[in-house]
Amino acid sequence: MSSTQELDWQSWADSEDQTTSGVYTKQGPPLVRGVGARLTDASGQEFIDCVAGIGTGNVGHSHPIVVAAIQHQASQLTICPEIFHHEERAKLQRRLVDLGASAGIERVFCCNSGAEAVEAALKFAKIVSGRPGVVAAMRGFHGRSMGALSATWEKKYREPFEPLVPGFSHVPYGKLDRLDAAIGDETGAVLLEVIQGEGGVRVGTAEYLQGAQALCRERGAFLILDEVQTGIGRTGRTFAYEHFDLRPDLVCLAKSLAAGVPIGAVLIGERLGAIPGRVHGSTFGGNPLAAAAANAVLDVLEDEGLCARAERLGGQLRAQLRALESPHVREIRGLGLMIGIELKRKVGPLVTALRSRGVLALGAGATVLRLLPPLVISEADLAAVVAAIDASLKELKE
Numbered sequence: 565m566s567s568t569q570e571l572d573w574q575s576w577a578d579s580e581d582q583t584t585s586g587v588y589t590k591q592g593p594p595l596v597r598g599v600g601a602r603l604t605d606a607s608g609q610e611f612i613d614c615v616a617g618i619g620t621g622n623v624g625h626s627h628p629i630v631v632a633a634i635q636h637q638a639s640q641l642t643i644c645p646e647i648f649h650h651e652e653r654a655k656l657q658r659r660l661v662d663l664g665a666s667a668g669i670e671r672v673f674c675c676n677s678g679a680e681a682v683e684a685a686l687k688f689a690k691i692v693s694g695r696p697g698v699v700a701a702m703r704g705f706h707g708r709s710m711g712a713l714s715a716t717w718e719k720k721y722r723e724p725f726e727p728l729v730p731g732f733s734h735v736p737y738g739k740l741d742r743l744d745a746a747i748g749d750e751t752g753a754v755l756l757e758v759i760q761g762e763g764g765v766r767v768g769t770a771e772y773l774q775g776a777q778a779l780c781r782e783r784g785a786f787l788i789l790d791e792v793q794t795g796i797g798r799t800g801r802t803f804a805y806e807h808f809d810l811r812p813d814l815v816c817l818a819k820s821l822a823a824g825v826p827i828g829a830v831l832i833g834e835r836l837g838a839i840p841g842r843v844h845g846s847t848f849g850g851n852p853l854a855a856a857a858a859n860a861v862l863d864v865l866e867d868e869g870l871c872a873r874a875e876r877l878g879g880q881l882r883a884q885l886r887a888l889e890s891p892h893v894r895e896i897r898g899l900g901l902m903i904g905i906e907l908k909r910k911v912g913p914l915v916t917a918l919r920s921r922g923v924l925a926l927g928a929g930a931t932v933l934r935l936l937p938p939l940v941i942s943e944a945d946l947a948a949v950v951a952a953i954d955a956s957l958k959e960l961k962e
């Protein structure tokens with residue numbers, strides 16, 4: 565890279581820092597391009613991407629099928645609020661319903677982000693059940709808007725904004741007796757992740773998740789599954805609930821559904837019944853650009869067999885990581901290509917060491933390294949990730 569190019573990006577990065585809201589701290593490289601599981605920064609250096617836009621790039625960056633769909637749709641019509649019909653939205657809703665049909669999914673609400681999908685699901689559960697209470701899980705993360713934040717557990721996100729929405733309680737994830745005790749006459753919904761992502765890649769068990777579903781049925785509450793991070797092939801199934809044969813009442817999707825074009829969706833199950841008209845809405849929800857991108861993502865997922873690939877590569881990767889037998893590692897867990905490495909120490913230095921070796925990864929809580937590579941990542945790149953983790957762990961001080 566020439567020094568002029570370096571100055572170029574330094575000046576716009578400085579300008580970005582001067583004009584940002586300040587809610588983020590940026591530590592990584594300034595990114596300019598992505599192809600598949602590779603990212604390039606402004607200086608021309610390449611990285612293997614195990615962040616994937618925080619779990620957004622399941623089909624990889626700049627997938628030609630997705631690029632073509634976005635380009636074509638942008639040339640036709642980008643905005644068409646749901647007060648009008650649109651073919652791409654019609655197609656997307658039908659495909660999502662078909663994908664969820666065996667679990668009783670019948671309808672779809674379209675929106676623009678994970679938090680919006682959670683807000684919509686909470687509102688639907690409340691309006692239909694007539695009950696305001698929501699039981700969520702400790703270590704759960706559901707977004708930053710006021711309703712989703714009320715369901716999020718981490719104090720540092722919640723406390724500055726109290727009072728939040730009333731009626732929310734949190735119980736330990738995985739403890740059915742505590743969930744049982746928390747569901748009362750006023751509980752309209754139980755909101756859970758199938759794998760707690762931000763909370764440290766903690767995989768729910770069949771006993772817990774099926775038990776939660778049974779309790780909801782018994783007490784007349786709705787089961788909302790937040791699959792914003794686990795959905796669209798990430799765990800080796802289109803939806804992570806498929807691993808556990810669940811029939812959720814509402815499923816929240818976002819992130820990877822449109823490969824980075826902002827989107828959210830709520831899948832609505834057979835038990836929910838009619839949602840009264842006009843109780844919710846979104847100008848951009850189901851817009852043709854996002855819907856076309858999502859339809860292309862679903863094509864790629866199917867045509868390239870990415871669920872099976874995530875399951876196979878994820879199994880391999882976990883086995884290779886376990887074989888490292890590092891004294892710094894407490895546990896390796898996950899499903900498909902959603903993998904958490906729990907350390908016996910803080911994760912920050914490992915993230916930094918990996919970056920210096922050309923691998924971008926995320927923390928999940930204070931001690932967990934989270935790997936969310938695009939499902940199209942090559943086996944050679946995954947081997948390079950394992951080698952970088954091995955070398956970085958060895959470099960950590962005792």
Ligand code: PLP
Nearest residue numbers: 677678679705706707761792793
């Ligand atoms: N739900 C889960 C499980 C998430 O992981 C996230 C984001 O990380 C959200 C909801 C919020 O999604 P968004 O940032 O698109 O609002």
